[in-house]
Amino acid sequence: MDLTAAPTTDPTAIYRYRDGLYAVDLITAALVHFDFFTWLNANPSTLAQVCAHFDFHPRPADVMMTLLAANGLVTDQGGTFQCTTTAREHLTKSSTWNLSPYFASLHDRPIARDYVEVLRTGKPAGWSGDKAAFDWHKAMEQDDFARKFTAAMDCRGIYLSQALAKKLDLTGRSRVLDIGGGSGIYACSLVAHNAHLHGTVLEQSPVDKICARLIAERGCADRVDVATGNMFDGMTPGCDVHLFSNVLHDWDVPEVKALLARSHDAMPAGGLLVIHDAFINADKTGPLHVAEYSCLLMHSTQGKCYSTTEYAALMDEAGFTPGEYHDTAVARGFMTGVKR
Numbered sequence: 001m002d003l004t005a006a007p008t009t010d011p012t013a014i015y016r017y018r019d020g021l022y023a024v025d026l027i028t029a030a031l032v033h034f035d036f037f038t039w040l041n042a043n044p045s046t047l048a049q050v051c052a053h054f055d056f057h058p059r060p061a062d063v064m065m066t067l068l069a070a071n072g073l074v075t076d077q078g079g080t081f082q083c084t085t086t087a088r089e090h091l092t093k094s095s096t097w098n099l100s101p102y103f104a105s106l107h108d109r110p111i112a113r114d115y116v117e118v119l120r121t122g123k124p125a126g127w128s129g130d131k132a133a134f135d136w137h138k139a140m141e142q143d144d145f146a147r148k149f150t151a152a153m154d155c156r157g158i159y160l161s162q163a164l165a166k167k168l169d170l171t172g173r174s175r176v177l178d179i180g181g182g183s184g185i186y187a188c189s190l191v192a193h194n195a196h197l198h199g200t201v202l203e204q205s206p207v208d209k210i211c212a213r214l215i216a217e218r219g220c221a222d223r224v225d226v227a228t229g230n231m232f233d234g235m236t237p238g239c240d241v242h243l244f245s246n247v248l249h250d251w252d253v254p255e256v257k258a259l260l261a262r263s264h265d266a267m268p269a270g271g272l273l274v275i276h277d278a279f280i281n282a283d284k285t286g287p288l289h290v291a292e293y294s295c296l297l298m299h300s301t302q303g304k305c306y307s308t309t310e311y312a313a314l315m316d317e318a319g320f321t322p323g324e325y326h327d328t329a330v331a332r333g334f335m336t337g338v339k340r
């Protein structure tokens with residue numbers, strides 16, 4: 001496999017169908033199950049006040065408000081959310097042009113119903129809305145699910161990992177630890193673009209064995225190895241670059257803090273932290289693609305898409321000096337931090 005090749009066309013529109021699949025259900029839940037816009041129009045509120053009135057958990061409520069802001073339906077005025085003219089005219093019951101009845105037939109969509117529960121509890125629903133399924137984190141401990149999910153992330157990673165590798169400067173670095181690296185595609189791509197670099201992928205069972213096989217199939221086994229372990233228990237020592245690629249967005253703030261602390265403890269002074277993900281912008285008004293993707297993550301994992309300011313604050317608290325955000329491809333990008 002040539003991990004330095006790139007496609008000739010841009011797949012962003014195709015990604016967006018999958019990434020934004022659940023956004024319509026969150027809008028439906030807000031509009032049909034909670035009549036949210038009618039209430040907000042009469043009661044401009046902070047996020048905490050929204051949560052208190054509807055008994056929402058802060059994590060999913062934040063994702064919902066970001067989605068509404070990205071769609072131009074609410075604005076944040078000094079921490080207080082209010083309806084825009086568009087929302088007031090088309091999504092409140094007192095308006096002549098109210099479209100709520102047009103959405104009423106979507107009331108019983110399974111994912112929309114899931115959101116009613118997720119908004120109130122903060123707990124993820126079953127993967128893909130399957131009530132009998134484990135949430136994503138438990139499902140990944142099952143061999144069949146782990147294989148299918150790893151394959152799905154691998155086909156995405158072949159493209160996204162190269163976009164990262166071409167923009168990330170690893171001059172003078174020696175070994176990258178790909179934390180929760182799944183198939184190992186990111187570690188393999190980084191070493192393919194950096195002849196001096198070696199890599200280790202930290203993964204738990206059963207993904208570790210899947211990862212080792214795929215690394216060998218790519219012809220990278222001489223420069224990328226696999227360490228078996230749970231990332232919450234500690235990080236493999238001896239690596240001066242730590243990569244969290246599409247990992248932190250699966251976890252809530254306490255878990256993100258714990259992982260960054262583990263990374264800081266295992267990394268030498270001056271080590272480089274790299275967070276590769278889909279980032280919400282600083283004022284949480286978009287990008288729309290990422291706000292939509294965050295809905296899927298909020299539904300099925302314990303996380304969401306974090307903003308650049310949230311990640312910078314989390315890195316700083318963990319002992320890293322945060323750097324700037326850089327775009328890569330398909331509404332993804334990266335931020336770096338240097339261990340103080």
